[in-house]
Structures are given as structure tokens and as C-alpha cells.
Amino acid sequence: MKPKWGFSEKNIAYLFIFPAVLIITVIALYPVLRTFWLSLYDVRLNDPSKNDIYNSYKLDMDRFVEKYPILVSLIDRSSKKPENQPSVAKLHQLNEQVLEVKDSLSKVPNFAKQYDQVDTIQLDDGNVPEELATFAMNKGSADSLLKQLEALQSEVKKLKLKDSDKQGILGLLNGIEKTVITPNFVGFDHYTDIMKQSRFWFSLWNTTIFTVISVFIELVLGLAIALLINRQFRGRGIVRASVLVPWAIPTVVSALMWKFMFDGQNGIMAKFFHSIGLIPDMGTLLTSKFWSMFSVIFADVWKTTPFVTLLLLAGLQTISGSLYEAAHVDGATRMQQFFKITLPLLKPTILVTLLFRTLDAFKIFDLVYVLTGGSNSTETISLFTYKIMFSQMNFGVGSALSVIGFICIAIISIIYIRFLGANIMNNNQSH
Structure with missing residues (x-):
């Protein structure tokens, strides 16, 4: 209607x-x-x-006005030093060329006016306002300025000067060159460059290995513990509560705890593994490739198995006990009951659990960061992205890595959801 x-x-x-x-x-x-x-x-x-998105040519007027007079002054002082006498004529010529740089820029409309305004503000020790901090340029003016500065640097390198003077002049010329802001649009270059890096593929491999092994172990252990605590026995409530303790501890805290226990000198777990002959010496756990990954997976399994257990336990409690009673009457063994009743009815819960844990494991960062810092072949995609973005301050490449990580997670989610949706539909049809 x-x-x-x-x-x-x-x-x-x-x-x-x-x-x-x-x-x-x-x-x-x-x-x-x-x-x-x-x-x-x-x-x-x-x-x-390059500290922002630039779609046009600009000049960092604030830094240009600051560095340009210093360059002129340094060249003048260098020409008066006895050590630089053989190059005095060339230094005077260089000084004229540097002055020509400003003269050529002054031909650009409004440049001289803005230069004087910024210079006055700097002399008064004031902060240059944002509207005066940069000067808009066209491509021709910017290219001409860059060519002039490159030619000046080439000339300085040929001069016989005192090392400190030469390095000072070259440093100022390089600083002035960086005041020229060019459009920094690169398109998909970051993605193609990342795909060519062995470090990226290695971090992706480490992430995959960590995710597959840790999630598989957590599923097996979580299912075993869930089956155990789902049964009736005295003190079951206390056992259920204690099982959740590792999951309740913040990841950074648990990572620090395991780092102390894996320590090569005083770590109790390092001592235990060495005493049973699992590792050759106590310092192996966090210093070798294989055992570093083992330590990370071991700590993650201890931390997140309770979460898997909790989800699977909730699924087990939805299975009617009458099904097991009927199977027992029919003579089915416990193993047959598990494979014919428990596992089929628990499949949707298992898929949901795997989805949550796989996505969480693939994004692992804090545990690896605290335990190994990504050394010894334990660098994951998230840690690689962090290092590029925040340690190297390269936000362009870091953003590209973040997008790639998002795509990987989206693919994993789509695969799981397709299986999960098909499984739920099949279950509904069977009922």
C-alpha cells in the first residue's frame, strides 16, 4: 500500500x-x-x-629575505680575507651575480614591495604574517631563479677558498634554492616506487607470516579452552574470569612485560627456554631473525587467545544440549559429536572470530614496536609506515603505504564476508 x-x-x-x-x-x-x-x-x-600541498610555484619570502643578505655579507667578508686573495676577483664577480638574482626578481610585479615589507618586519623582530610569508611566482620566473642558483653553486665549487667560507657560501646558496617552492604533485609515483622496494615486500611477508601463524594458533588454543570451560565443573566462574586476564592487560604493558621476560640476561622465559634446550643461549630470543618472530608471535598468542576463547565460548553456549544427548543415545563418540555437531554449528562464530583476529593481527604495531622495534626481520607494514611517516617525516610515501595497508585489509574483509555470508545462508537453508 x-x-x-x-x-x-x-x-x-x-x-x-x-x-x-x-x-x-x-x-x-x-x-x-x-x-x-x-x-x-x-x-x-x-x-x-615540501611541508604542504603545493599546486603552484611560490617563493618562501620569509626565508629568502633572511638568507639573502647573509649570503651577500659572507661573500664580501670572504673577499677581504688574506687566505682568499687568489680568488678575490672571482669573488667580486660572484657578488655581482648574486646581486643580479635579486635584481631579476625585482622585475616581477610586487616582489620588491613585498621584500621590503618582510625585511622591515624581520628587522623589528616580528612574525611575518602568512599572507606575506610566500610570494606567488610563475613557472618561468621560478625556473630562471633555480638556474641562476645552480650556476652560482657551480662557480663557488671551482673557487679556491678557505673551506669554512666555501661551505658557508654553498650552504646559503642551497638554503636559498630551497626557498623556491615547486608543485609537488607526483601522481602514483609513490605507489610505483613502493612496489619496487624489497623492504616493502619483506614487511608485507613478515605481516602475513605473523598473521597466519598467530591467528591459527590462537584459534586452536581458543577453541580448546572454550570447549574446556564450557563444561560443568566446580570453580568454572573463577577459571573463566582468570582466562580473560591477559586480554584485559593493555598491549603496551604486556609487551613490556614480555620484553623483560625475554631479556637475554635476566629474562625468566629466556632462562626457561634455554634450560629445556629450546634456544642455544638466553640472548637469542630478541637478537636473531627466527626467534625474534617467535617471541612476537608467542607474546601475541598469550595476549589475544582469551579474546578468541570468549567469542567461541559465546558460540558454544548457543548450541542446544539436546543435540548432544540425542547423539549420545545414538552411540556417537565425543569426537564424532565434535565434528558432526559442534564444528558445523560453530562455523559462523569461527568465521567472525577469524575476521576480527585477522584484521587485528594484520594491523599489529604496538607489540612489535615495544618488543623488537621492527629489527631482526620483524618489521610489519604498520611499523614500516610509522617509520616512513613519523621518523623520516615523509608523509607522501607514508600516506601511500597507509592506503596500501587499507586495501589489503579491505581485501581480507571482502574474502571473509563472502565466506561468512555464504555460510550463514547455507545454515539458514539447512534449518
């Missing part, structure tokens, strides 16, 4: 859920789209000429 105002019930339903879908889209997709947009630019916070 259609309402009087012409909307069908289906359209009304869409109308009600539209605000929620819009909010989810904005909250979930905007950061991803913003990160993707940033990955198309060469953004580096440790480089003033």
Missing part, C-alpha cells in the same frame, strides 16, 4: 537510514580519501619547500 504522499515503504525505509549511511560514509571514508589525496603529493615535513 502506497502512502498518500507518493513514497513507497521501501523508499521511506531508505529515507530513514540515509542520515546514518551519510554519517558512516563521512566518518569512515573521509580519512581514507584524504590520505589517498595526500599520497599523490611529495609532502615532507622536514623540508620547508
